Amino acid sequence: MTEIIYHDAVYPLQPDETVLDALLRNGVDVPYACKTGVCQSCMMKAAAGEPPSSSQRGLKPTRRAQGYFLACQCKPDGRLIVGDAGEVIAARLMEKTPLNARVIRLRFEPESRVDWAAGQFVSLIRGDGESRSYSIASAPVRDGFIEMHVQRVEGGAISPWLHEEAEPGERIRLRGPYGDCFYLSGEPERPLLLACTGTGLAPIYGVLRDALALGHSGPIHLLHGGLDESGLYLVDELLDLAGRYSNLSYTRCVLNGASKPGLVVGDIGELLLQTAPSFSGWRVYLCGAPDLVRLMQKKVFLHGATSQDIHADAFIPKQV
Template identity: 35%
Template sequence: MTRFYFDEQSVESIKGETVLDALIRHGHSVTYSCKKGACKTCLVQHVSGYLPTGAQRGLTTQLKSDAYICACLCKPTAGQKLKSIIAQNLFVSAHIHEKQYLSESVVKILVEPTEEFRHSAGQYINLRRFDGLTRSYSITNDPDSKLIELHIRRKYNGQFSDWLFNHASVGESLLIQGPWGDCCYKASYRNDTLILIGTGTGLGPVYGIARDALSQGHKGEIYLYHGARNVADLYHHNKLLKLMLEHRNMTYLACVDHMDEKAVSSTRVEVGDPFEVAMNMHKMDSQTLPDSPQRIFLCGEPSFVTKGQQLIFLNGTPLDRIHALTYDYIDLRLSPREG
């Protein structure tokens, strides 16, 4: 047993537990979600005692200097003192500026913060509504806009996505936190070949990264692949065709699980897995040299992204040239899911 203190109350942890595990087991009301340090919703503040290495992994310099830690990454140490924080202190107020349906299941939400909020396409934010319910969504537009664009798919039994899709209205107040992540375009990539692969609404970030690169005068080639179940799910197909026509260094291809009879003649659409199609089109093998100009971005479901990362790395692509944004569909709740 290791005894530490949370809000001046004694907490005993057992071997192998994190601070978050121990707090949950003792019945403390703590907000948490992924338990991997990604969502940043289990932040607490370090007061005194030994702070283990890794407890602040992924936090901004400001959060680190304010002694915030991720409870899910922190191993308790004897006599360690921690305290809860007021969640609103880490959020910025905002409201829904615009709402547009992109398909039967995808809605575009434009969020306007009340203060400056620097962001890039490919990062993600935590969105919190009036009752405290919070979800993470990826950003699909560049840093020059004061609005934050989100592409959100209505999920089966998804409390937040259903609310945004069916009920939330323009002007609705929200709180936002972040941004997090670095799966985004940088000026140093200017001459690289960008291979952007997104499935479902994973298209949003890669579409935003492509637009960001083009707006900054990207010189290398850009290849964008969108994976979907069918042609109806290609919610930005025409915009991507237009983008390709407007830029000589931009190539777009849609990949679907199956082709509907009515869509047989669709332009730039073929049946196949987007990752496998990209692998066949580009050199992603052991001959790929560390100084290769190729840079790969993967956005979408965990199984797709993990598969892509592993295969590309094992075939010889350096890790620093593989950028990933995984859509872990998790809920941020005050108590664990039943069962």
């Protein structure tokens, strides 16, 4: 029986019918435009069941790996559960460590097993229902904990509470995972560019540790940018990693301050272009301040990376 389950309702498919047509035929209001697999307006995610690979054409490899597909091109072979609500798990705060004057590291122990990837992000939901998104800096399966780097946002709903009030033992809920900023195994020889600002290092650190653990053999260039040196963190750990892995280079970029070995003064958007004459063939991950991420995304694309190989995660502040 070919059928789809969407928002808990079952819709049988007629022969040769697409997921989009079946939903529209049943009066379900879903976004779409071109109906030819090009505009990606009708992109959906399979929560269970395999979407046919023909419905994943043109999607980024990280999206395909998560089960995203284009509803207008999808004629499933069997039952497909459609949805992107994410799963909700309970977790307990294990430890809280300052990383610099404004950023703390939190480690949560999940109360059920999750296969979330390092670099994806989740919603952290407090007991009263208030929530904010944070990136995963650990590999939950391998490490057994979920690590986040949280910067204190003045007047914020969650970060001041995490900084000042939440203590080890505190229980919260996590919903996710979201985002396509994660390491792809396969093609371990391809060069990686990892560029981030501020706590954009959290997902980047996750991607980096995954790449190293999974035996990435190509060069890895990590750039971490901040206004000045006090905005950077995990410097000793990253210097240590760069010392142990000969294919890893680590550059700190600050706008203000004096340059010294490993620390460059300048705009990270300009400095990253000096990493290589061309980013053709590279995989690129960009995380942090939204304006800078979008700018770096364009620069890296114009510097030779294909759009499919650029994974950007702009940290957009929650609108309240």
